[in-house]
Amino acid sequence: MVDFTPDEMMTIAASRLLTNEDVCFVGIGAPSAACNVARLTHAPDITLIYESGTLGTAPDVLPLSIGDGELCDTAVTTVSVPEMFRYWLQGGHVTVGFLGAAQIDKFGNLNTTVIGDYHNPKIRLPGGGGAPEIATSAQQVFITSKQALRGMVEAVDFYTSLGHGTGGNDREDTYGVKTKGPTALITDLALWKPDPETKEFTIVSIHKGVTRDDLQATCGWTIKYADNVSETPVPTELELTTLRDLQARTAAAHSGK
Amino acid sequence: MVDFTPDEMMTIAASRLLTNEDVCFVGIGAPSAACNVARLTHAPDITLIYESGTLGTAPDVLPLSIGDGELCDTAVTTVSVPEMFRYWLQGGHVTVGFLGAAQIDKFGNLNTTVIGDYHNPKIRLPGGGGAPEIATSAQQVFITSKQALRGMVEAVDFYTSLGHGTGGNDREDTYGVKTKGPTALITDLALWKPDPETKEFTIVSIHKGVTRDDLQATCGWTIKYADNVSETPVPTELELTTLRDLQARTAAAHSGK
Amino acid sequence: MSLQDAVAKYIKDGQLIALEGFTHLIPHAAAHEIIRQGRKDLTAIRMTPDIIYDQMVGMGCIKKLIFSFMGNPGVGLLKRVRDSIEHEYPRGITYEEYSHSAMANAYEAGAAGLPCAIFRGFLGADLAKVNPNIKHVVCPFTGEKLAAIPSVQPEVTIIHAQRANKRGEVLIEGIIGIQKEAVLCAQKAIVTVEEIVDDFDDMHPNTCILPHFVVDAICVVPGGAHPSYTHNYYQRDNVAYKEWAKISADRDLFAKWMEDNVMNVGPEVFEGRVAHLRGAK
Amino acid sequence: MSLQDAVAKYIKDGQLIALEGFTHLIPHAAAHEIIRQGRKDLTAIRMTPDIIYDQMVGMGCIKKLIFSFMGNPGVGLLKRVRDSIEHEYPRGITYEEYSHSAMANAYEAGAAGLPCAIFRGFLGADLAKVNPNIKHVVCPFTGEKLAAIPSVQPEVTIIHAQRANKRGEVLIEGIIGIQKEAVLCAQKAIVTVEEIVDDFDDMHPNTCILPHFVVDAICVVPGGAHPSYTHNYYQRDNVAYKEWAKISADRDLFAKWMEDNVMNVGPEVFEGRVAHLRGAK
DSSP states (O other): OOOOOHHHHHHHHHHHTOOTTOEEEEOSSHHHHHHHHHHHTTOTTOEEEETTTEESOOOSSOOSSTTOHHHHHTSSEEOOHHHIIIIIIITTOOSEEEEOOSEEOTTOOEEOSEEEETTEEEEEOOOOTTHHHHHHHSSEEEEEEOOOTTTBOSSOSSOSBOSSTTSTTHHHHHHOOOSOOEEEEEESSEEEEEOTTTOOEEEEEEOTTOOHHHHHHTOSSOOEEEEEEEEOOOOOHHHHHHHHHHHHHHHHHHTTO | OOOOOHHHHHHHHHHTTOOTTOEEEEOSSHHHHHHHHHHHTTOTTOEEEETTTEESOOOSSOOSSTTOHHHHHTSSEEOOHHHIIIIIIITTOOSEEEEOOSEEOTTOOEEOSEEEETTEEEEEOOOOTTHHHHHHHSSEEEEEEOOOTTTBOSSOSSOSBOSSTTSTTHHHHHHOOOSOOEEEEEESSEEEEEOTTTOOEEEEEEOTTOOHHHHHHTOSSOOEEEEEEEEOOOOOHHHHHHHHHHHHHHHHHHTTO | OOHHHHHHHHOOTTOEEEEOOSSBSOOHHHHHHHHHTTOOSEEEEOSSOOHHHHHHHHTTOEEEEEESOOSBTTTBOOHHHHHHHHHOSSSOOEEEEOOHHHHHHHHHHHHTTOSEEEESOOTTOTHHHHOTTOEEEEOTTTOOEEEEEEOOOOSEEEEEEEEEETTSOEEEOSSOTTHHHHHHTSSEEEEEEEEEESOOTTOOTTOEEEOGGGOSEEEEOTTTTTTSBBTTTBOOOHHHHHHHHHHHHOHHHHHHHHIIIIITSOTTHHHHHTGGGOSOO | OOHHHHHHHHOOTTOEEEEOOSSBSOOHHHHHHHHHTTOOSEEEEOSSOOHHHHHHHHTTOEEEEEESOOSBTTTBOOHHHHHHHHHOSSOOOEEEEOOHHHHHHHHHHHHTTOSEEEESOOTTOTHHHHOTTOEEEEOTTTOOEEEEEEOOOOSEEEEEEEEEETTSOEEEOSSOTTHHHHHHTSSEEEEEEEEEESOOTTOOTTOEEEOGGGOSEEEEOTTTTTTSBBTTTBOOOHHHHHHHHHHHHOHHHHHHHHIIIIITSOTTHHHHHTGGGOSOO
């Protein structure tokens, strides 16, 4: 068996959730890597959309930004940004929206806007970008996040994007949102899915070598576990090679060659 | 001097109102001929837009429909129909909208929808097409029409598109429309412009050989004349040759060659 | 999929459907297939109901039209539609009428997944008085009263396009009209194409291409837009448009023409109809 | 027109301006010219205020930002903007914040001449609580509550594009982003281009081309998007983006960098900066 890092496990666990039929609205970083690993392994026909307007892209190298030339060169077509948000996202064609965040709570509400008060910020973060509408227009949302106490918090300082709100049916009852919302949280330590009733994220599978103490030490709320918690299958040779090759090509390209 | 028909005079008189700086939203028939004669004579840089999405087109042959291939082949670019109406017309870039009608009243209100009652039509006409919004979004409107009692009426059966309403400032006061509306009516017998105060169309120039009796006999309202009525300059050799060549090329093309 | 199978599978009596193509790329072959299969009580949306809806109305397939300009472009009126409206022959139809700007906005809003479209329209226009679906909203920033209309959301849209590739993507170029929006606003989409090619390599990056996941059936029907045209394949048959005025004006002549040219033939005849129109373009 | 003359003629202190380019075609050379000419009190719109607005904020040109994502894409935060927001250095700025979808809709509505944009947005998002310009309208057909925001209507927009022709038309291709809308919604538009060619013959018919009558100034600045990129001309300088994190993090290093690379040079330096990035693409 090959060695792998927690980051690699996170990316590969996320990639496994994607299918050939998915139309993914992809963010930069771990989501981009996960989507492209899926495309290069078990889901060659997956459709990847980046908010810059590239539809059905198949980059050989991971983009640094969501608008790198590589995305356009390999896309089925490239549309304007208004069209991307109006027709493709709001129009309901995106099956999976991939989000990350600086803060996440146990219901998958995300904050990428501000730490502290909005009008008197302690740390001003980049803001929502596409997230507020990806969170509600995509048919479901996958979230990737490294576990850490400052990131996985009891309550986010700011709802940049809606998850399951205060849990249960709050998402639809309070906000009228009919899409599924967050259906998976993939961290560097575990795979989480929302409880069918409460919608609180519960751990369904733990990555190899990780203990329940490790998990709780890096999470700001008291963790709940699903009835049957399994061990996440370790990366296959193919998955790991695909991810590492992709990252090596990317590093070479971004270093200016 | 060469002979010419009233139709030719109408088209040429209309063409003279256009300038190099104009961006014209062109309908089919006389407007299309007038715009292209202008382009081929004194206004080579005029921008012609057809509602099918062709922007800056320069057809060698007059189109039979507003979406003939010739228009696309010679256009600067061809955009979607929603873009045409949203960005280019409603966005305020059209300096002249060219309209015709089955019925017109003395304030330039037009009817291409129905003769008789809307719900129980005597004659059902094609409808408005682009006209309702061309009439209010174009910076000004030129109207071409052959004079006839059934066409030039005291009151149109249906306001397909707004002219000056009931006259005066009705256009802005009642409907909030800030564009100029109809600024010229070009018929086969005369050139009409709205009175600055009442906005009623008054004759400013009469085509050669036409009498005031001819004019009144073909118009359903009592005609008013501007203080100084001139004779419309007859077509020049260049104007007439340009128009006839254009029509000959068109006839050849549309006969299936 | 064959056009016969696609129409049989997706088009049902009583549906809300749209056949689009703005002068260019009008799906005539698909309309003929719907007529041949005897569909009834359709509510049919189309900005410019020209010959195809004249034929469908004349054959009694349609109970309601939603439209913005009803004419044989550059030629005249649609006599079968008029006969239906003015004399209820072969049946009466109702209609819901807009302007081009309104319809374009309504398709755009449908593609954008919105329930309504907002635009500056119908100012001083009587259509707003006779169509109860023309309402208004007030801009919360300026107080301006803007027209509001329901978005277009057909059960099925049919369009014609240049070609598809083996991945099921569809290329549309030239006068693209309202076709992309018509497909995106529909629950199901059928596309007839001139041909299927291996791939779309070397296309301009911003070309109008529909990805496979928004198209439900692709049917190869060469010439399928005739007498409309397909940019880069064949020209518009202006002669046929002019002849339609005569055919459509007479009930018996119309019936005979439909019998000979629609009912007793199949989609394969379209290829021959455009043979003399290929070439230059 | 030279870029110096265009900025001098059209950009005035206190204006509402937009510099657009969605990762691709970012008008860096024009931003530097604005900085060099010492413009102040600008309200600056941009979906993604990245390095150019970090530089303009750091040099004190901007009093207010209107935006939806503020970061060095793929790299990190904008340290000059943060320093301005968190410590009022070199001056405090205010900001009005939206989402990408909101800004895209607001540009689209501006291009369409509308006072506001309507979309399905900000559901359960706190921005709607802190930005008083996020309001709502109710669909008159379904009762759905939709987000409404003011359209974008800048006094001047600046973009970078591939090329213009002698008739003053401008070609944009590749990731076209929000550039067409940004030009159409503005009162005046300045476009920097890589080159001017005789004509655009043999372009695909649906290519994004701006006609001459919506462009007020065309300035030739080869490399003018660097470290952003120009599709078909040169690649993105990812190394420069990564280096910016270090420069921007330190007030003195920033000041020195701006002095050397902006204040004491002119638009002509951009051509050299992209020399090593031409080729493959």
